[in-house]
Structures are given as C-alpha cells and as structure tokens.
Amino acid sequence: MKMTKRQHGLAALLLLPGLAWGQCSRVVQVPVAPIGLAVTVMDGKVGGIYPDLLRSLAADEGCSVEFPVVPRARQEMLFETGQADLLLPARRSARRDKHGLFVPLIQSRAVLVTMQPSRPVLRSLPELLRRRELRVVVVRGYDYDKRYQSLLKELAGQGRLQQVVDPISMVRTLEGGIADVAIVTPTILTGALGADAKLRPLIARLRSEPVEELGWGESGIYISSKSSLSPADRSLLRQSLEHLAKSGAAWREFQHYHPESNLSETLRPR
Numbered sequence: 341m342k343m344t345k346r347q348h349g350l351a352a353l354l355l356l357p358g359l360a361w362g363q364c365s366r367v368v369q370v371p372v373a374p375i376g377l378a379v380t381v382m383d384g385k386v387g388g389i390y391p392d393l394l395r396s397l398a399a400d401e402g403c404s405v406e407f408p409v410v411p412r413a414r415q416e417m418l419f420e421t422g423q424a425d426l427l428l429p430a431r432r433s434a435r436r437d438k439h440g441l442f443v444p445l446i447q448s449r450a451v452l453v454t455m456q457p458s459r460p461v462l463r464s465l466p467e468l469l470r471r472r473e474l475r476v477v478v479v480r481g482y483d484y485d486k487r488y489q490s491l492l493k494e495l496a497g498q499g500r501l502q503q504v505v506d507p508i509s510m511v512r513t514l515e516g517g518i519a520d521v522a523i524v525t526p527t528i529l530t531g532a533l534g535a536d537a538k539l540r541p542l543i544a545r546l547r548s549e550p551v552e553e554l555g556w557g558e559s560g561i562y563i564s565s566k567s568s569l570s571p572a573d574r575s576l577l578r579q580s581l582e583h584l585a586k587s588g589a590a591w592r593e594f595q596h597y598h599p600e601s602n603l604s605e606t607l608r609p610r
Contacts, residue, residue: 430442
C-alpha cells in the first residue's frame with residue numbers, strides 16, 4: 341500500500357539517530373483526555389496528533405505505550421502524584437515544572453472565545469473582570485500559567501466561574517447561554533467539534549478575542565519526575581522526545597489538520 345505524505349513524515353521519525361525505545365524496561369503509562377485533534381477518543385480508541393507521534397516513535401523497536409482514558413483533571417492528578425509517566429499535551433507552567441521535565445514542541449496561546457457576535461469585543465482581562473455580568477467557563481485541569489490561575493481565583497471569588505470536564509461541554513455551555521466567555525486555545529474547540537458532523541456547524545459561530553495578558557507559551561510533553569520510571573527509561577524518553585522536537589513533526593501535524601488561517605493567532609512553531 342502506498343504511504344501518504346503524512347505517513348511518510350511520521351515514519352521518518354523512526355530514522356532519527358539515537359532513538360532507543362526498544363530498550364524501555366516496562367510499558368509507558370500515558371493517561372489521556374480528549375483535547376481537540378491533539379488527542380481524540382472515538383469508540384474507546386485513542387488517536388490524534390500526540391498519540392500518533394508517540395506510537396511512531398515507539399514502533400521501530402516495539403516499546404509499548406498505553407493510553408488510559410481519563411478526565412483532564414484526573415490526568416493532571418495522575419501526573420502530579422507520579423501515576424503517569426507522561427503528561428500530554430501540556431502548556432508549560434510553574435506548577436507542572438514541580439512534577440516533571442518539560443519538552444517543548446510548539447507554541448500556543450489561550451484567547452477569549454464567545455458565541456455572542458453582538459457583544460463588543462473584550463480587549464483585556466481587566467475589562468473582563470469589570471464586566472461582572474459576563475459568566476466565564478474553563479475546562480478543569482487546563483493551565484495557562486500564573487496570570488490564568490490568578491484570573492480563575494478572581495472569577496471564582498465573584499461567583500462567575502464555571503468549570504467543565506471537556507471541550508465539548510465548554511461549547512455546549514456557551515451555546516446554551518449558561519456562560520458568555522470561554523478561555524481556551526481555539527483549535528481545541530474546533531478540533532473537537534470538527535470530529536462530530538452534528539456539532540461541526542457550531543464552529544462558524546465561535547469568535548476569538550485575543551488579549552495581551554494571555555500571551556504565547558511553550559506547549560509539549562512532560563516527563564514525570566515522580567513516576568516509577570527507571571533513570572534509564574526516563575533518559576531514553578527524554579532523548580526520543582527531544583529528537584521529536586528537533587524534527588518539527590508536531591508543527592507539521594497541526595498544519596495537516598488545521599488550515600493556516602486557524603493557527604496563526606493561537607498556534608505557531610517554536
């Protein structure tokens with residue numbers, strides 16, 4: 341069977357010098373939650389950009405990777421308590437740095453997202469805080485670092501914050517008028533909606549509003565420093581993921597799935 345251009349790109353990862361996944365001493369545990377096209381779960385099968393990249397890295401020597409499906413908040417808890425070997429995809433944050441080694445693959449940013457075209461565009465987070473009539477929804481377990489966490493505390497104190505379990509729930513909260521503004525990387529929402537023909541028309545109703553306070557940050561994969569991985573396994577994972585980062589394969593995968601016009605404001609190469 342003839343390979344597609346994308347399959348050739350993934351297969352090329354296996355030819356990078358220095359990869360040694362076959363020497364893993366045990367199955368690598370990577371709990372995942374659906375997050376746009378980065379991680380998909382359909383009929384119990386895990387796919388998407390990050391799992392596909394990891395499987396390609398592992399396939400050459402047969403190192404085994406398991407992807408238990410859990411809610412995002414539980415995924416974070418498993419990582420923080422050393423019950424997950426990798427956390428992906430993950431925006432780099434000070435909180436996560438306490439629990440593992442970060443390997444950056446791309447850059448990302450969160451924005452304000454709404455389904456209310458008649459409302460004036462919000463230009464800053466202080467303006468959002470002043471507009472106390474606006475209710476805000478986030479996905480529990482997402483983290484865009486200190487300014488984001490500080491904002492959530494302020495919104496919760498005002499009784500305006502709602503936390504949901506996944507991106508689809510976030511969109512339904514906006515659509516149903518339960519919340520007015522979401523804070524998220526928009527490709528997470530468009531990827532999740534695009535995978536469902538019934539929900540796909542909602543993509544056209546989403547409006548992004550970038551604000552300066554939610555800036556660009558690195559996004560990629562954390563290797564747990566608390567899990568039962570041996571030092572040798574941890575070193576091999578780090579080496580493999582650093583080769584992946586140098587290859588630029590993650591950015592090419594995002595370009596494959598998302599038109600460039602949908603990426604420029606919220607995702608970019610390192």
